[in-house]
Amino acid sequence: MYSSHLLPSAGSAVPSVFDGPTEPLTLDCLFAGQPADKFAAGEGVFWEGDTASDICQIVEGCLRLYRILPDGRRAIMGFRFAGETLGLSCEGTYCYTAEAVTPVRLRRLSRARLRAMGEEVRPLQPLLLAKVFEEIRAARQHIIVLGQLGAEERTAHFLVSAARRTGADRRRPVTIELPMTRQDIADYLGLTIETVCRVLSKLKRDGLVALEGRHRIVLLRMTNLQHLAGEFDDAEPQAPTWTPAKWPH
Amino acid sequence: MYSSHLLPSAGSAVPSVFDGPTEPLTLDCLFAGQPADKFAAGEGVFWEGDTASDICQIVEGCLRLYRILPDGRRAIMGFRFAGETLGLSCEGTYCYTAEAVTPVRLRRLSRARLRAMGEEVRPLQPLLLAKVFEEIRAARQHIIVLGQLGAEERTAHFLVSAARRTGADRRRPVTIELPMTRQDIADYLGLTIETVCRVLSKLKRDGLVALEGRHRIVLLRMTNLQHLAGEFDDAEPQAPTWTPAKWPH
DNA sequence: GTCGGCTTGTAACAGTCCGTAACGGGATCC
DNA sequence: GGATCCCGTTACGGACTGTTACAAGCCGAC
Known part of the structure; x- marks a missing residue:
């Protein structure tokens, strides 16, 4: 269970007391060492339910991420373009299918390998977390778009x-x-x-x-x-004009 | 920027090479030491845009989490009940307002304090991450409900x-x-x-x-x-009946 | 260059959902 | 215990979106 966590250093012992001049290690550095897989338009990169064995970085092209409902409806959760990552926010198994919209080149990075690298990838954790939170932010935006607009x-x-x-x-x-x-x-x-x-x-x-x-x-x-x-992207925090309600109603 | 990360050990040096008999430290243990704040029905716990200084655990009651759109519409992002946590998936500032539906008692836990505890809370990180991923899963479910149903x-x-x-x-x-x-x-x-x-x-x-x-x-x-x-909660992975599409269309 | 197929655009029709309004009921307050 | 207020419920008309059908445009193949 716990061993299937996505963030590499989640369950590994990684001392990093020495945070001196951190080397410019970026995610791109790690991906750069991987071979670039090619996918034709319409081809699937991974499928919902597959073991989320690795994360991907798109070198070129566009992907659609979707789930198929039991009755055949297709819900597209998002699109991904060059430079963006896939599969970070999936726990254990991929929660959607990734399919090439255009011809796509991408690099895979095994999660197990990333975990095995241990302390070396330690400084990357804030970056990975930031990407996860960015996905949450985008999902919440999507919820508002679908629910209110x-x-x-x-x-x-x-x-x-x-x-x-x-x-x-x-x-x-x-x-x-x-x-x-x-x-x-x-x-x-x-x-x-x-x-x-x-x-x-x-x-x-x-x-x-x-x-x-x-x-x-x-x-x-x-x-x-x-x-x-709606311009609710940069919405200012609403005035705390709070009026206590009664309960029960 | 990076200093505002939620997960306590994200930016702190936490050696934990000794993972012997880990004590049964749970999130509840940490919250148990905090005083329980009380809120009347309709009262706000925190507001969208506030600095996300701490995370909360509900002892009793029900909360609604919502955002107000510029034109006044209200989008409720979810409800939280006793035993559940708030504010984990917010980066820097709270991304929604939390308001008591019923009379609520909850315990706050300063994020700074949590971070300062360092290695002591290290074994809790998988739990915290799991909660974050649970929120992502719920958000995706919500997206499908609003978009397709x-x-x-x-x-x-x-x-x-x-x-x-x-x-x-x-x-x-x-x-x-x-x-x-x-x-x-x-x-x-x-x-x-x-x-x-x-x-x-x-x-x-x-x-x-x-x-x-x-x-x-x-x-x-x-x-x-x-x-x-729709019963799409425990939807089995769809058959990979994949047919390459052509591009451009 | 021409053909064929798919995607896209447009229109008419039907259905769902929304908005207003009025009524009924439960809870609070005095 | 009674009055009042707010919430919930139901009905009706209208706007919006989904459905169906068909025409046009683009792209790739031959």
Whole structure:
């Protein structure tokens, strides 16, 4: 049970009293030593339920992470792009299937091997933890999008998030690449493909975006889109206007 | 930045080469030494944006965790009951507001103090990590509920989950206590209060549940409810029937 | 260059869920 | 013990999304 923990030094004895000039050891250094596996578009990297034996770093391409419900519905939990990692937040077995959207190259890193490295990877633990917490943050964001936002808001939020991922500044015309299909977007946003199309068409009619082919969208009015999306990313903490309720109700 | 990590030994030097007869140190032992704070129903324990200075363990009562969107909508991220912990999965600042549903007693544990204890709490790290991963699992479940399930399915899943929390076996009449209001349930499930009422009434009409007052529900036909909920909790891994797609589309 | 298939876009229709409103009931407060 | 307030419930009309069907565009193969 406990031996299946993800973070390498979770169950290993790792003294590190000497934290002098830490060498610039990064996750990329570890991954760099691994061979790069190739996957064709549509090919699976791992499947839900498989033993989560290793974590992966994407060198190139885009992946979709999804679960299939018993009745056949597909819930896409997220997308991953070059430079991002997979499988960190899975305990024991992978909790979703990872499938290549575009041709993908990625490097695997055995969790057992990582654990065996012991103290050498000790300084990486904060980084790994940070990635785990980033996943929690993203999941909570996703919960709010699915639970509180309408179709147009969800789509706008998806576009704004994609723009943010590119690191583009707030300049007006931001061009984003969306390698996934409309069906993928729909399964990610909890909508149907028709609704996604409708909303995108409406956004185009309203002059908020421009559609260049199927996989490229130009965000013409970021501020409008952000407003549509709810802008709850950088929401300031609400005023503690607290009124004690009564109980029982 | 990195100094604000939650897990105590994340950034501290903790040698623990001697893992002999580990004492039966549990989280409860640490919390037991803390005084129990009291909160009236409706009172806030901490607010979104506050510095996540400590983690809490509920001694008695029920809490709701929520975020307020800029337009006033309230998204309840979850409920916590006696014996459960709060604030573990928050990085730096609390990412939601915790508010007492019923009168609550809980014990706080300063994160700084926990970190200062160093190697003494070292064997607790797997437990803490396990709790974090449990939160990720719950969040992913929540994502699927909100993204893929209809109103009736969501409600059924909520009831089944509540029943599972009590640890009751699969016997027919399972009685669950729901201290939160209908509005709370609605904000948790991404529905309106009226829809929640309608669905509960329908479940009652169909003979699946019995409503005893406002905060007690008897689940008469668990199997039917589980089927309604999708039963994707213990979903078997889908068959890897994989067909390579083409790209670009 | 042309053909074929898949994905995507558009429209009409149906269903679900939401929003308002009014009523009923339980709990608290005095 | 009674009045009051809040919560819960139900009904109805409307907006939004899902469903179905069909046309158009893009891509790859031959």
